[in-house]
Amino acid sequence: MNYIWAGIIMVSFTYSCTAGNLENFGQALMSSSQNAVSFIINLAGIMAMWSGLMEIAERTGLINRLSSILMPFTKLLFPGQKDPETLSCIIMSFMSNIFGAGNSSTVFALRTMEKLDQQNHHNPVASNDMCTFAVVNMAFAPLIPVVTVQIREELGSEDPYSTILPAILVCICTLAVSIAACKYFERRKPH
Amino acid sequence: MNQFFSAVSAGFVPVMASVIIGYGLFKKAPVYDYFIEGAKSGLHTAVDILPFIIGIYIAVNGLSASGFLDFVHIVFRPVFEFLGIPAELLPLIFLRAVSGSGSFIILQNILQVCGPDSFAGRAACAMAGGCETVIYALALYFSVTGVKKTRHALTGGLIGYFTGVAASLVICSYL
Numbered sequence: 495m496n497y498i499w500a501g502i503i504m505v506s507f508t509y510s511c512t513a514g515n516l517e518n519f520g521q522a523l524m525s526s527s528q529n530a531v532s533f534i535i536n537l538a539g540i541m542a543m544w545s546g547l548m549e550i551a552e553r554t555g556l557i558n559r560l561s562s563i564l565m566p567f568t569k570l571l572f573p574g575q576k577d578p579e580t581l582s583c584i585i586m587s588f589m590s591n592i593f594g595a596g597n598s599s600t601v602f603a604l605r606t607m608e609k610l611d612q613q614n615h616h617n618p619v620a621s622n623d624m625c626t627f628a629v630v631n632m633a634f635a636p637l638i639p640v641v642t643v644q645i646r647e648e649l650g651s652e653d654p655y656s657t658i659l660p661a662i663l664v665c666i667c668t669l670a671v672s673i674a675a676c677k678y679f680e681r682r683k684p685h
Numbered sequence: 686m687n688q689f690f691s692a693v694s695a696g697f698v699p700v701m702a703s704v705i706i707g708y709g710l711f712k713k714a715p716v717y718d719y720f721i722e723g724a725k726s727g728l729h730t731a732v733d734i735l736p737f738i739i740g741i742y743i744a745v746n747g748l749s750a751s752g753f754l755d756f757v758h759i760v761f762r763p764v765f766e767f768l769g770i771p772a773e774l775l776p777l778i779f780l781r782a783v784s785g786s787g788s789f790i791i792l793q794n795i796l797q798v799c800g801p802d803s804f805a806g807r808a809a810c811a812m813a814g815g816c817e818t819v820i821y822a823l824a825l826y827f828s829v830t831g832v833k834k835t836r837h838a839l840t841g842g843l844i845g846y847f848t849g850v851a852a853s854l855v856i857c858s859y860l
Contacts, residue, residue, distance in 0.1 A: 510750070522746045530739040548705075556709075611831055616830070635815045649800075668815060
């Protein structure tokens with residue numbers, strides 16, 4: 495991560511020098527740190543709301559029920575995962591992705607990663623479940639890509655909704671390949 | 686059908702919220718107290734990830750502002766023309782992996798230039814809908830963990846990403 499991060503910034507700096515874009519680059523650095531803070535402020539609200547709701551669901555036993563119902567499905571992806579709280583965060587993250595609640599999905603993804611990290615005893619090497627979760631969660635797409643439909647409508651498309659089916663098919667392909675890739679890597683290099 | 690999808694999307698958050706609170710009431714739990722406790726820990730997480738988000742944002746936005754994508758465009762254009770892929774899709778294919786909001790600006794450009802119902806336009810929409818911001822999401826996900834070695838998470842994510850790109854092109858040329 496150290497090298498990737500430094501690499502990206504050094505490449506950008508070098509390129510912007512040669513392209514005479516240094517001013518833009520400098521501005522982007524400043525404005526992006528501001529944007530990051532306003533993004534977090536937005537996310538913090540959603541995060542607090544979901545954490546509050548999940549606390550209710552957890553203490554009233556709703557989470558245990560939900561995860562025991564969905565256990566057969568989650569077992570396929572996360573064979574060793576037994577903790578109901580983690581499982582329900584995983585399920586909520588996938589579901590909010592499908593229903594297009596992108597920020598909610600981020601919240602649940604982060605909660606899931608925190609829980610998986612605890613189970614992994616804060617080990618510096620990622621566990622199988624962490625990798626599988628991250629890869630599969632990224633392969634999920636919203637049923638209705640709201641922004642895309644909106645842009646198509648504005649630009650006078652004949653049928654703004656016509657790309658929804660292709661996008662869902664693409665998502666199915668991506669999911670299948672991602673899961674297969676994860677399972678393959680797990681077998682080839684277990685830990 | 687489309688209206689049904691939209692209704693389901695719009696209903697997700699309110700339905701989940703009322704089911705959880707309703708179940709709590711049914712169990713006679715102090716739902717409001719629980720909510721406040723949970724919200725507190727949620728805010729903590731938000732503050733914890735802020736430094737990581739700033740780091741990611743700087744790198745990603747700096748890269749796109751430096752104009753480096755123009756360079757990528759020049760290098761890969763011949764390859765794309767050889768494969769018969771519309772070269773207009775190039776910036777989207779590269780930027781989609783790192784930035785969500787940035788890629789929507791590019792999507793809008795593509796649709797304006799090529800038309801929303803052209804092959805390039807539809808493939809671009811499928812990509813924007815079906816591919817996730819892999820690099821950004823991974824950096825964010827692992828920021829809350831103590832992980833230094835992400836093993837196959839990046840490779841797996843990129844495999845999924847490029848499957849999405851390829852599938853968008855293939856599916857849109859048939860549908």
